[in-house]
Amino acid sequence: MRRRPARATLVALTALTVLTAAVTTGCGSDDAAPDPLRGDQWALDALKMPDAWSTDRGDDTVIAVVDTGVDLDHPDLKGRLVDGYDFVDNDTEPKDLNGHGTHVAGIAAAHTDNGVGVSGGAPGAKIMPVRVLGADGSGSDENITKGIVWAAQHGADVINLSLGESGLMARLLKGGVLNQAISVADAKGAVVVAAAGNDSTVLQPYALDTPVLVVNAADEDGAPASFTNFGAQNAVSAPGVDILSTLPTYPTKESLKNPSGYGELSGTSMASPYVSAVAALLHRQGLDPAAVRRTIQQTAGNPRNLVKLGLGNVDAAAAVKAAHDAKNP
Secondary structure: OOOOOOOEEEEEEOOOEOOOOOOOOOOOOOOOHHHHHOOOOOHHHHHHHHHHHHHHHOOEEEEEEOOOEOOOOOOOOOOEEOOOOEOOEEOOOOOOOOOOHHHHHHHHHHHOOEEOOOOOOOOOOEEEEEOOOOOEEOOHHHHHHHHHHHHHHOOOOOOEEEEOOOOOHHHHOOOOHHHHHHHHHHHOOOOEEOOOOOOOEEEEOOOOOOEEEEEEOOOOOOOOOOOEEOOOOEEEEOOOOEEEEEEEOOOOOOOOOOOOOOEEOOOOOHHHHHHHHHHHHEEEEEEEOHHHHHHHEEEOOOOOHHHHHHHOOOHHHHHHHHHHHHHHH
């Protein structure tokens, strides 16, 4: 359930929490073996991710998850991580004390075909955990700004922002420091992807000239999720309802009643890392940030012209094919 803090803060976006008793199996090796929970990941098929993987898997692309941190020892994430930073405690161990960041990280790039748990959207990518939100899921725009710039300066190719803005904060940040940080990251070659928010309202969360790809949420039928914000310029949509991914293997807000290490969450927070995964595949095709955003936007599908889907649902296979064909005419 989405937290609404008493004061104006940025909060992790989770519209609905459905913790499942998902059981992991397998030995955890890197040998190709089906992930036992892959069949419950409807979103990968909706995005046509398996078709995209036949062209590229995002090998060695770095996706920064600027969030609540990551379970650094999770069996489906360990080995996928590069060095990160904790701006909440000001140290180099960005351990997730909430659960949100771990879930986002698994969506983007969990180990795939290792016989354990779930599959990630960009199977060859790496995760850079940057902790800017505390155990309660809230944080300051100052820390988030620092996290974005730090990630870009330390080699992030894609930066995922599954963050929310509400009330006065949303208006104050237009033209503010967060927009500036995103522009700095873009100038350094990082694609910035951001969640639209979960208030079911029309919202332009960033200044119009900010180089960011905003993501709305869709359900399993490809229709807009009931909670998704919409109206951001050139936004796209991706699956964000009942999304199965990694959760901390120790007690946190999101894993307190579910020690399995896996569970379902809903929100634009879940849609955003899927698009970050597609951005990682396109980065591997040699596209700069503007070309990555443009390719994702131009290949999105919205045949019913549903306003809440923005430019439409992301099609990973079409996006990767377009990039590949442009590179190999």
